[in-house]
Amino acid sequence: MSRWVLKGLQTGVVTTRYPAGEELSPGTTPGLPQALPCGEAESEALISRCPTGALRRAVGQVAVDHARCVHCYRCARGIAEPLPWEKGFEWAIFRGESEVPKTFERSLHIRVVDAGDCGACLNEVKLLNNPFYNMHRLGFFITPTPRKADVLLVVGPVTYHMETALLKAYEAMPMPKLVMAVGTCALSGGIFGPGFATGRGVADLLPVDVEIPGCPPPPLAILHGLLVLAGRKPAAQSKEPTVAG
Amino acid sequence: MKLQETLRQVQALWPEVEINMDAPSMTAEIRCKPKEVAPLCDWLFHQQNYHFGGLVVEENGRWELYYLFVGEGERGRIQVRTSAPLEERRFESVSVRIHAADWHEREAEDLFGLIFEGHPRLGDFILHDDVWGEGVEPMRKGSDLKKILSKRRPREEWRPIRIVDVPGAFVMPIGPVFSGVAESVHFQLETIGEEVLRAFPRLFFKYRGVEKMAEGRSADDALLLAERFAGATAFSHALAFSMALEQIRKVEVPERALVLRCFFAELERLRSHLGTIEDICNSTGLAVAASQVGILEEEALRLTGSLAGHRYLFGLAIPGGLSRDFDNETLREAVSRAKGIVRHLEEIERLLINTSSFLDRIEEVGIVRKDQAREYGLVGPVARGSGYCNDLRKLQPYAAYRAFEFRTPCEEEGDGYARLRVLFAEVRESLRLMEQALSELPDGPVFVESEPAAGVALAGVETPRGTTWHWVRVDEEGKIQRYRLITPSFINWHGFHLAAENFAFQDFPIILATFGLSVAENDR
Numbered sequence: 001m002s003r004w005v006l007k008g009l010q011t012g013v014v015t016t017r018y019p020a021g022e023e024l025s026p027g028t029t030p031g032l033p034q035a036l037p038c039g040e041a042e043s044e045a046l047i048s049r050c051p052t053g054a055l056r057r058a059v060g061q062v063a064v065d066h067a068r069c070v071h072c073y074r075c076a077r078g079i080a081e082p083l084p085w086e087k088g089f090e091w092a093i094f095r096g097e098s099e100v101p102k103t104f105e106r107s108l109h110i111r112v113v114d115a116g117d118c119g120a121c122l123n124e125v126k127l128l129n130n131p132f133y134n135m136h137r138l139g140f141f142i143t144p145t146p147r148k149a150d151v152l153l154v155v156g157p158v159t160y161h162m163e164t165a166l167l168k169a170y171e172a173m174p175m176p177k178l179v180m181a182v183g184t185c186a187l188s189g190g191i192f193g194p195g196f197a198t199g200r201g202v203a204d205l206l207p208v209d210v211e212i213p214g215c216p217p218p219p220l221a222i223l224h225g226l227l228v229l230a231g232r233k234p235a236a237q238s239k240e241p242t243v244a245g
Numbered sequence: 246m247k248l249q250e251t252l253r254q255v256q257a258l259w260p261e262v263e264i265n266m267d268a269p270s271m272t273a274e275i276r277c278k279p280k281e282v283a284p285l286c287d288w289l290f291h292q293q294n295y296h297f298g299g300l301v302v303e304e305n306g307r308w309e310l311y312y313l314f315v316g317e318g319e320r321g322r323i324q325v326r327t328s329a330p331l332e333e334r335r336f337e338s339v340s341v342r343i344h345a346a347d348w349h350e351r352e353a354e355d356l357f358g359l360i361f362e363g364h365p366r367l368g369d370f371i372l373h374d375d376v377w378g379e380g381v382e383p384m385r386k387g388s389d390l391k392k393i394l395s396k397r398r399p400r401e402e403w404r405p406i407r408i409v410d411v412p413g414a415f416v417m418p419i420g421p422v423f424s425g426v427a428e429s430v431h432f433q434l435e436t437i438g439e440e441v442l443r444a445f446p447r448l449f450f451k452y453r454g455v456e457k458m459a460e461g462r463s464a465d466d467a468l469l470l471a472e473r474f475a476g477a478t479a480f481s482h483a484l485a486f487s488m489a490l491e492q493i494r495k496v497e498v499p500e501r502a503l504v505l506r507c508f509f510a511e512l513e514r515l516r517s518h519l520g521t522i523e524d525i526c527n528s529t530g531l532a533v534a535a536s537q538v539g540i541l542e543e544e545a546l547r548l549t550g551s552l553a554g555h556r557y558l559f560g561l562a563i564p565g566g567l568s569r570d571f572d573n574e575t576l577r578e579a580v581s582r583a584k585g586i587v588r589h590l591e592e593i594e595r596l597l598i599n600t601s602s603f604l605d606r607i608e609e610v611g612i613v614r615k616d617q618a619r620e621y622g623l624v625g626p627v628a629r630g631s632g633y634c635n636d637l638r639k640l641q642p643y644a645a646y647r648a649f650e651f652r653t654p655c656e657e658e659g660d661g662y663a664r665l666r667v668l669f670a671e672v673r674e675s676l677r678l679m680e681q682a683l684s685e686l687p688d689g690p691v692f693v694e695s696e697p698a699a700g701v702a703l704a705g706v707e708t709p710r711g712t713t714w715h716w717v718r719v720d721e722e723g724k725i726q727r728y729r730l731i732t733p734s735f736i737n738w739h740g741f742h743l744a745a746e747n748f749a750f751q752d753f754p755i756i757l758a759t760f761g762l763s764v765a766e767n768d769r
Contacts, residue, residue: 003596004533014540027550030559051466072469073560077568078692085554113422114429116451119765120476120557123520126426127546130539142425160397161373161450162429165421191469196383196393197454216476218556 015134018220019227023089029218031085033075037061042081049074052191055083066091066213067187089218092225094235096209101176104150105231107139110180111149111173115166116198117156121183121216125155133219140226146172151229153222154202157185157193163205170206178229181208182222184215210235248273248321251293259285271321271641279336282312282327287342289314289323296635297622298322298705299731300339300349301716302357304386307331312339312346313703313714313731317640324703338363345622348739349731356384371449375403383457409435409442417750421450424754428764436750444745444753446738451768459728464490464564464697467725471715475732475766476557477520480513481708482715482730483562488643489717490564492702494695502566502691503645508576508682509558509567510644510706511675515583516545517709518626518668518675519590521761525665526597528758529606537593541586548586552579566692573686580676580683587676594669607661611744611756614659621740624733625711626671627760630664632657637707649681661759668761697723710734710763734766 016023035058036046043062047055054068055075062083075083114122128135129142143149146169158166170179181202184190189200202208212225227233252264252273262285263276277285289295298313312325329336338361340346348370350361355371358380368374372381378396382388405416414437421429429450435443455474459467471486472479484506491498498506519542526535550556552575561568597603613623618633628635636653638646654670656663701718711733718727737760744756 004531004600007537007592007596008533011537011540025547027547027552027556030550030555051469070469070473071555071559073554073568076554077560111422112426114427114451114764116429116453116768117765118473118476118479119428119763120473120479122426122428123477124556127539127543129426130543131536132540132543144423144425146422156451157453159451159453160376161452162421164375165429165450169422191473192453192455192458195454195458196390197452197457215473215559216557 014131015137016132016220018223019138019233023220028220029087029089030071030214031087032066032091032213033064033069033083034086035061035063036081036083038081045079046075046081046083049079067184067211068190069213069215070184070191071215089220090224090233091213091217091221091236092228093211093213094209094228095211096178097207100178100209100229100231103176104178104229107141108150108226108230109141109143109148110151110153110226111143111146111169112153112155113162113166113169115154115156115162115186115202116159116192117183117185121155121185124216124219125153125182125222127219128222130219133223135223135226138223138227139230146170147174149173149177151178151180151226152206153180153182154186154206155182157189157198157200158202158205159198161197163199167205178209179206180210180212180225180229182212182225183217184213187211187213190215247319248316248323251320251323255285255288258288271319273321273323274326275323276326276328279327279329279333282310282325283337283339283342285325286312286314286339286346289325290343295320295323296619297343297345298712299714299736300346300353301703301729301731302353302359302384303718303727304331304357304384308333308359310336311716315635315637315640315705322641334358335360335362337361340364344620345736345739348735356382358382358385371452373403373449383454405433407435409437411437413437414442430764434745434750434753439749441746441748441750441753444742446741448738448764449768451765453769455769456728456730459725461724463723464719464725467728468563472559472562474730474769475734475763476559477763478513478517478708478710478766480509480558480562481706482713484510484644485704485706485713485715486717487562487564488704488706489702489715490719491695492704493700493717493719494564494698496565496693496695498566499690499693500645500687501570501689504682504686505567505571505691506562506644507646507649508679509553509561511678511682512545512549512579512583513558514709515586515672515675515679516542516549518672519545519586521758522590522665522668524758524761525607525661525755526603528755529603531600531603534593534597534600534603538590541590544586545583548579548582552576563692565695566690568692570691573683576683576686580679583676583679587672590669590672604662606752606755607665607759609658609660610748610752611661611759612659613740613743615657617740617743618659621743622736623711623740624736625709626664626667627737627740628711629653629655630667631659635712637705637712641705643704643706645682648685649678651678651681661755664759664761699723708733710761710766711737730769732766732769734763737762738767
């Protein structure tokens, strides 16, 4: 057994400096497409390439609805005027009606529910316990039971088969409680919903407090969402585009 | 025996069947009457030792059923095809003779309303009885959204089925929401205290109906579904779908793209296996090892992300090639980083095989015998851990695999440790393949334009979890008419109970981890 201790010590600390410092390692985030000021012809070319309707014409620009973007890169590759992709990860948008109660300021216990995700979002959630992200150091814990949970973290478009389980998990949580929708599917149904077997995201069933776009959102983006819930980081500004005339 | 020889024998034994063979692709179709299907399939499977690939059901004005059989090299691939008018809903069950067809027939019963006579257990499978009324049949043509939704029954209660009837026996239900971070699946473990007598997974909580959604969509839109229904192995599935479309469009993919496809498929395998190895360490409670492998998994994800833009390779494989090129210097750097990851993994492997507390938990636990693996048609590292050594990259090479030298690691014991050793060895082989791909990378374009065309094609890819088959039919307008996904997780979940039964309760999470199954890939 002592060999494992030695191996652990040899590895040193790999944990990110975020949220105290910056995290700029390449490959930690896929980024998100950003709005691009452009003329009508270029914007039409871009919008027609988007298969999920995430791009819209707004005043003097192409606007991006991140809740619909599934990272197909068709607005970035194989086109003369690509949309710029920003590499950040502080994407969490606060959707709650009122302020988060002060009780949640320090530590959060999280119950994860997979409501039909593809495996990528859930893997990124799993990685929060990875030494690189190590969310325990911030007082965030994943709990096996909803009875102990402060936050319900939901991934996936919410399939009909999972509705009962999701609602039961929510009902089993003590008050006050928070809901976090993670990933494009959980925000809008993504490419799966609404369909004959899935709904169009968590908000149709539960009051969502924080939304995290991304397909999938990287662990740092999910971490940012938790920090927003704990009142320790400001939320991203919702970029609701002004739709043209 | 070569494919031609097999077909000659088929013709001699069943003079009425009609045989079409395509020599360049080594594929054959045997058209026969419904009553000839079961004996013919039985003969191919038991006398000729073909691997059972799966069942494809189509509704094209008539019922069309295709049973797929795969052999190695010149034994080729055979599809047994039969047809019947739509009023005819009864077919003889093949699963009575070939158990691997069991879940395929249950699926066809649930989604199309076909009845397989002799099948012992049809009913609650994909469509859960507590959510849907009778007669939904969503995959039928003309079953529209409104009609389907009218059969929905929200929030009904469902009770587990008990089979074991002895004093003191009870059912331990687990899931669908369980553990820390786990995919949604429900297990019923029947036990009399310590030993699991019967392990029954109830799947399809994540059923999104991908195959139905694809119908009527353009190929470009359906590609998004192919790539994202199992996001953790997105590249392999996008590749299989793209290959099927390329067959239909008769496109020659540029050499450079073929080699790069192998490169990225192997990078995905490497990353996926690291995740599975981490889960195995985690399931035995070996926290340091799990953390160490976890570090490597995140490094592999960062490597993938910085190389291709996306951590799970979304948007890279497209019909006609790849969506972008890479300069050779960047790829070289990526290989050297992958080498570093594998070197560290080997260090961890050496420590693991000297940690007796770890080995005690996985050795001689969760055993699947070779004959069982074949009878269930298991695929991927699970089959290879049981000495059933099938690997599509070897059996029927695609992309540029024919040009590469690699081996398919195989173990005989069929226990958790054997499956783990297969994973370790495959990571090393993947690195070797990436190195070869880099050294033999030709110059040239990575994409070729193609015109939409009508037709039908079947393409197979060896994903990290095993062989997947994508069956695609495109109509005259370029819209998908039928999309059938046969996934390795669907196949291997079928055989999961073999490993879980007759072992102690506390071994269950470990056996589950060594199978490395994806629920999303199964549920579709």
